[in-house]
Amino acid sequence: MTGPLAHISEEYLLSLYYKEGDSRYVGELLSRYTMRLLGVSMKYLKDEDEAQDMVQQVFVKALQEIGKYKIDNFGGWLYRIAQNACISYIRAKKHFVEDMALKCTPADESLNEAEHWKVEQHYEYLQQALAALKEDQKVCVELFYLHKKSYQEIADSTDYTLKEVKSNIQNGKRNLKILIEQIKKDAKYV
Secondary structure, eight states: OOSTTTTSOHHHHHHHHHHHOOHHHHHHHHHHHHHHHHHHHHHHHOOHHHHHHHHHHHHHHHHHHGGGSOOSOHHHHHHHHHHHHHHHHHHHHHHHHHHTTSSOOTTOTTSOHHHHHHHHHHHHHHHHHHHHSOHHHHHHHIIIIISOOOHHHHHHHSSOOHHHHHHHHHHHHHHHHHHHHHHHHHHHTO
């Protein structure tokens, strides 16, 4: 550790923050935990790019929350934030896939007739929405969610940079939800 605050203990940095409210003390603490948070995020997410993004999200969350609590064990508190954020991210990703009917196709034999029709409708909405996406978003969303490719694998197999892949997936996911809702709404009026 280098820098003007490197020699100050974690406990004293916390006390200075609570006394003065200066976020540079929290910044010093966060910088000390960057690699550990990356390790925790990698453990859960298994993707370096997603893990790096998660570390940034944990930093933001920590900065938003630290003033609300009296923290005695900064490392433990930060670890819990990272763990919860990773689990939430995994759940959200899983629910998105399930919600978009990517795990259940119309050919699923275990469904009764009403469930089969509902899944078939949802699958049809998904197909229409995918077809309506911009091509770069469509390619990245399909590779990520349908083919379970990582950001890096998508970048390697396309002409997109890693940053473009992330952006295409994020925007594609958002636009897919909007398109499906619009398609459902339009279908009610037909």
